[in-house]
Amino acid sequence: MEYIFEKIYVPHQHSFITREMELKKNSARVHSHKNYELNFILSGSGKRIVGNNISAFEKNDLVLMAPNLPHCWEITHTDTNDTPRCIVIHFYENLITSDFFNKPELETIVDLLREAEAGIFFNGPIVTQIKELLKDLTQKKGLESYIGLLNIFNLLNKCDKREFLSQQPTPGSAFDKDFNQINKIYEYVFKNIHEEIKLNEVSSLLNMAPGSFCRFFKKKTQLTFMEYVIKIRIGYAAKMLAETNKQISEIGYDCGYNNLANFNHYFRKVMKKTPSEYRKEFR
Incomplete structure (x- = not known):
């Protein structure tokens, strides 16, 4: 099993980057990086590795992960009419320590990001709303994109159907x-x-x-x-x-x-x- 430490390029003029990506069969690698990641599966299914957890994933799965958490999405089934794809957001690991997030109104977001050290799987009807915001976010720029990200975090906080994926205790700072x-x-x-x-x-x-x-x-x-x-x-x-x-x-x-x-x-x-x-x- 291959394991790599991946460097995600986030342009200096941005605090995060949103991309829609193709999930290619037989190219999955267990990797980690120094960025937070929010991953939404648009199409395709297979096996997911997050930390020490291995489980199945499918369309409309949503996972939030903290920096340095090993993970992998391996496609095992594809629809002949639908290429496996996902929307991924990567943002800087120092986001929660920035002055902007040092506000009482944003404490719940900071708490959520800290919990993501174990990898969080979100479920329920609210994920459908997040899906539409993620699609819109791939087309937004500047302040509109940052507002869009905050709206997504607001819905993630409201989602009470969540599961911690990794069996490995979260490491300290x-x-x-x-x-x-x-x-x-x-x-x-x-x-x-x-x-x-x-x-x-x-x-x-x-x-x-x-x-x-x-x-x-x-x-x-x-x-x-x-x-x-x-x-x-x-x-x-x-x-x-x-x-x-x-x-x-x-x-x-x-x-x-x-x-x-x-x-x-x-x-x-x-x-x-x-x-x-x-x-x-x-x-």
């Missing part, structure tokens, strides 16, 4: 300072998910002793390193259970578990159900 180091670890885990992950090798990436590395990782992510590895492995296993016909034992092996009992134990611990129960949901 210190995460941003050390993101490059943490990103090295994330990349290593994704690239070596099939193999035995050795603590000595991982800690050497940051030129740390194993004990120092473990304390550093826990402080910056609120997870022990092995807790993180388990969640990523189980998330990858869930993806294969949903998308392939491989034997459960083979999937466990592909995710680094040589013992089926261990695989079943950790899968149930993370997903709250057995691998076979999870697979039945996609059959």
